[in-house]
Amino acid sequence: MIIKSKMVSSGGGVRAASYPLKQGDNERVVVLQDNADQLILADEFATLKGRKNGLIHFTINPGQEHMNPDDWERALEAYRTENGFNPNDPETLVFHESYRSDGTLQRHLHGVRTAADSETGKTYKRFRDKPKDEAVSRFMELELGHKLISGKFNDFAAMRMREMGHHDYADQIAALDPPEPAAFNHDEHQQAKRQSFDLPALRQQLKALAELPRDQQPQKLAELLDRDGLELADAIEEGRGRSRIMIQTPQGMKDHNANRTLKIKAAEVAAFIEAAKEHLHDLRSDTPEPTSDLGAGSTDSARPEPKPDHPEPDSNNQRSGTDAPDQQRAGEAQQGTFGSAGSSSEDRSTEQLANAAAELAKATANLKSDTQKFAASRGNDFTAADLDAPPDLSDPNLMKKLAAMLKKSLGGAKRIAAQVLTPNQGMPG
Template sequence: MIVKSSQREGSKELAKHLNSGENETVCVVGSRGVLNETINGALEEFEAISRGSNCQKHLFHVSISPSPDVHMNNEGWEKTWLLHEEINKLKGHFFIEVEHIKNGRAHRHRVYERVNYETGKAVNLSWTRLKNERLGRTMEVMLGHPITQGKFNKSVIKHLKKSSFKYVAARIEELGIADRSPRVTRYTHYESQQVKRFDLDAARSHIADAWAQSDSPQAFKAALRAQGYELADGDKAGVPVAIDRDGHVIPIQRSINVHRKLGGLPTIKKKEFMQKIKYPLPDLDFVRESQMDKQHLLTSSQQADQKEDLKMQTTAQEVNIPPSGKIKRSKATTIEKQSDKDKLLTAEYGYDFNADLSRFWHVDREGDGSLRLKNKAGVIVDRGDLIEVRTTGEQLPTAAAVVQIAKLKGWDEIEVEGTDEFKKAVYSLSLQNKIKITLVNEHDRLLYAEVKAEYDQRQLEDDNHISVANTISKSIDKNKMDEFMKNIEEEDQKSKEQKKKTGPSNH
């Protein structure tokens, strides 16, 4: 027996759900305290009662679904509702009861008015999940139904032992259900609605595969992106989610565990899961909008992307860098486009991206979802653990952007491939930003030594300039300073005497 409950405010959405045409039959089977025994009419009456109180979520919606293997008669329903009212202190409260039959199975709903008609006070409802589990296990034992392997069975047993239902606790313990791992529900109510809009099982499979093949947060993020998903911080703090290109939000750990459980594999614990998640994660709304924008780019500019891809086919082994040229700032974008670029960068790197990345570079995504930055200086493509570069002029602007991206991604050591000019530009900027360089051959070591020597020389000169400036400041002759101040005072005195001779101005 599955018991679910929620406190609600609006009656219109609830009435729509209770009248849903997805059910084979919808029938009002009981009520208390209502004049209009229709779903809409009863809920309107409840709303009128609540206006005399300060209670916002005045409706308490309860649904009970018996095991599919049993038929529950009216006597069974009555006993179940009586115990439910006793547990939640709802005796005497107005309600309307609706029976739904779907796929040949019956389940029932009750909507209670929390506000007591006589006192005007709302009943306090807390620990409803535990109470629902307690009701379900108790009625299963009393009615002889199969015992559900609930998530809170251990807590239920503890509470039942303190009540008059000790025999129910003994029965659950006798069956050994409390010692088993709770089954993973394939779909929550929200997820059952998602399934109607997109293939949730396929998404879970993609996410689980990405997690299994990754050994680090960066690898997991790249694997998700390769499947078209982006990481974000969920509405509930500390619950990372994946967002697909249509903006659907999928909790990651739950998706992995449901997929593994259905495949006969053990679930993963929170600590193990978080080893492949790196905080801070970008905001959910930013990522959702970014994904929707990306989907629009994929559908509306596919041909343009293909042409651009032909222009910038670059491999990790070789980077073609033409002769130096001049870089000019790209044309100013509109506020709307600037905002779009900021959203893309925020989704990729968080809120602390360098403003120059947004101001001087056009930002979009390639067909595989990789972030791409373009301007007259060149093209940069972030492919997760690899940043591909193609320059069309001066090396420094592109190198500066590449190093900035490496910092945002949290890389503390990088390996550089390309021409000597490009390597030297990246080496110099990496020294300034305290990023280590992996030198793979003797030629690179010589280049790096040259850049390091120039960097150290500049640092020494800067230190000397500061030292000289301090020395000059300290060696100013005090007598000359006194003489200078004396001259100022004399000039001021002469000015005053001149004014006395000429007299006041006539107005």
């Protein structure tokens, strides 16, 4: 079981309260309690009071272990008790069901609660919250008979068991071996999801590879990299990183340390990487390189190699898309896409150029005629008022001059209208 808590900064209440209720990538969402409105109000109050945190988000994940409703209630009660939470505080509790990388359906619990006592208003002390989460996780594993998991804070968890009077639990926790390093952390997983890269699936493939005999692993790793389009980075020979086998994942992601899963000895990493690189080079060099009929150094993609049931055209340089000689004779009456079926490429090019020249000459003649018409009509648009100098705004007789100019414009407009109207039409007034 893994129990984790995270403080939510004041002002982030809306997002934190609504997140558990969203479907997201989950197969199913089951709402047990929805107190989002009260949580948002508590966050707004914390913001007004100038408090650092307004809410607490926590998760309870039993992994592959089964839990009935009573087990879930016991785990919640143990979590609240260890942290001194008031059971009357508003909480939102939601089950998320999603498929793991191995295909099994997993259920885990999301909870959001207030960071302060809803009755006294005092902020809960969150000193050593991560060790407390692990202590509750180890306690519930032993209470429910689940597999005991080694954590980073085994010593603290054992100490808490002794303080609670569970000395047998403390002895079992103290006997645990240190935890193995995680294959990837939460941030790496989220980054991979944003890049649409399945990091858990890669780890499952590496786990299966780790079960093979050691002499087969470099070749199988090379096949995995070649299939998924990944690369293998050089080993770091000095310092703490010398045991890393770094797989370069898609652009924008950090390199993934495959040796967290493969567990190759530090002294053997360099030789392992060299062997895997040789296999990878052989795999990729076996792929036929594309050739181009444009000459050496061309970057254009070449035509694919013909399939056996589609023989290469003969030496008459016949292109794809044209009929074979026998087909041409059988269909001489049919019109092809680029002219008649029997015409050569040179004849087609000449005919296309002639057609284009004819269309261009016709367009030029039409443009000349339209230009002349436009020039004639444009001259009729001007009146004497258009040619007069602009009036002086300081002139005391400005209004009289403007009236005279307006009269001229109206007279010109009336004459133009009389020219374009039919005999049966007249100018009103």
